[in-house]
Amino acid sequence: MKLITRILLILAAGLLVAATLFGLSQSPTMSQLIEAKAHEDHGERGALPEQTVEGSHEEGEGNFASRPGRGMRGRPEGESGEGGGHGNWEPSLAGFTNVGVTLLKIGAIIAIFALVTRLWKMRQRKQPAAGGSA
Amino acid sequence: METKRTPVRRTTINLLIDGAMFLAFLVATAPHLSGLAIHEWLSLALGAALITHLLLHWNWIVQVARRFFGKASWTARLNYLLNSLLFIAFATIIVTGIMISEVALPFIGISIARDDFWLGLHRMASDATIVILGLHIALHWSWLVNTTRRLFARSTRKAGRSGATQPATSQESTL
Numbered sequence: 315m316k317l318i319t320r321i322l323l324i325l326a327a328g329l330l331v332a333a334t335l336f337g338l339s340q341s342p343t344m345s346q347l348i349e350a351k352a353h354e355d356h357g358e359r360g361a362l363p364e365q366t367v368e369g370s371h372e373e374g375e376g377n378f379a380s381r382p383g384r385g386m387r388g389r390p391e392g393e394s395g396e397g398g399g400h401g402n403w404e405p406s407l408a409g410f411t412n413v414g415v416t417l418l419k420i421g422a423i424i425a426i427f428a429l430v431t432r433l434w435k436m437r438q439r440k441q442p443a444a445g446g447s448a
Numbered sequence: 449m450e451t452k453r454t455p456v457r458r459t460t461i462n463l464l465i466d467g468a469m470f471l472a473f474l475v476a477t478a479p480h481l482s483g484l485a486i487h488e489w490l491s492l493a494l495g496a497a498l499i500t501h502l503l504l505h506w507n508w509i510v511q512v513a514r515r516f517f518g519k520a521s522w523t524a525r526l527n528y529l530l531n532s533l534l535f536i537a538f539a540t541i542i543v544t545g546i547m548i549s550e551v552a553l554p555f556i557g558i559s560i561a562r563d564d565f566w567l568g569l570h571r572m573a574s575d576a577t578i579v580i581l582g583l584h585i586a587l588h589w590s591w592l593v594n595t596t597r598r599l600f601a602r603s604t605r606k607a608g609r610s611g612a613t614q615p616a617t618s619q620e621s622t623l
Contacts, residue, residue: 325496409481416477416578423582424589 462504463595469497473581477574488545488552495542502535527587534584537577544570 472494479487502509512520512528520528546553547566553559585592 325500409478412478412480413474416474419578420582420585423579424586427583427586428589 459595460599463592463599465497465501465504469494469501470585472497477578485551488549491542491545492552495538498535498538523587530580530583530587534577534580537573537580540573541570541577544573 472490475482476487476491476494482490509528509531512524516525516528544566547560548562548570549560
């Protein structure tokens with residue numbers, strides 16, 4: 315393998331690992347998620363009426379506070395947030411469904427492709443036989 | 449011996465890189481699972497991995513490009529067209545992703561005004577990529593299965609040899 319390819323490989327692998335680690339460090343931890351969920355539940359039940367989700371996270375400073383105008387991480391305002399278009403992107407285990415759906419889609423495409431190819435090959439095999447008998 | 453093993457090693461590296469890229473793609477397509485930060489940084493790294501993937505297959509790309517209107521087989525042509533589409537789709541995802549970045553770009557001090565057009569294009573390109581990637585994997589399915597089988601067969605054989613010291617048999621040449 316060429317030296318440049320090796321260097322590129324190492325760089326790509328390093329980038330992949332570094333990006334994952336950096337992303338992990340930037341995203342909220344599981345304990346933060348649980349804490350935020352607990353806050354949300356309290357707000358919904360009315361157990362702590364003065365402690366709304368917005369109030370408890372210092373007006374947009376925290377990880378889970380609403381950020382009006384951006385709407386990416388703002389949760390209390392609903393799916394899209396105020397002025398935002400991306401919706402709620404907080405990490406959650408429910409996101410596994412997305413992975414499953416993507417895998418299913420790819421699997422279905424592979425299966426359909428395999429079926430079509432098999433049918434095509436069967437047809438190709440039959441054709442020379444028919445030509446030979448004529 | 450070494451000359452025989454080199455292509456096998458290269459194929460193994462290809463398989464491992466492709467596997468890692470596929471896993472990274474799966475995670476990147478689920479920002480609800482990973483969160484936005486991982487989604488953005490991982491996707492940028494996936495772009496780098498994509499360039500490496502292209503460089504590893506550069507000879508094939510050049511060869512088929514030269515013979516595209518000549519002696520290339522239909523499978524190679526289909527593969528080439530599909531790979532070109534996949535490249536365009538990935539490039540679109542990366543460019544539009546940068547345009548709507550909320551974590552990665554602000555981190556390096558760049559902030560771009562949000563536009564829903566880029567978001568729409570980003571989603572459209574992502575959906576298209578899933579379909580094209582499915583076809584790409586389907587076209588390489590036999591390579592994928594055979595290489596994985598060889599890889600496992602090699603590791604099993606190695607494990608067997610470590611127990612009993614045997615000379616290289618003719619099976620080696622089938623690799």
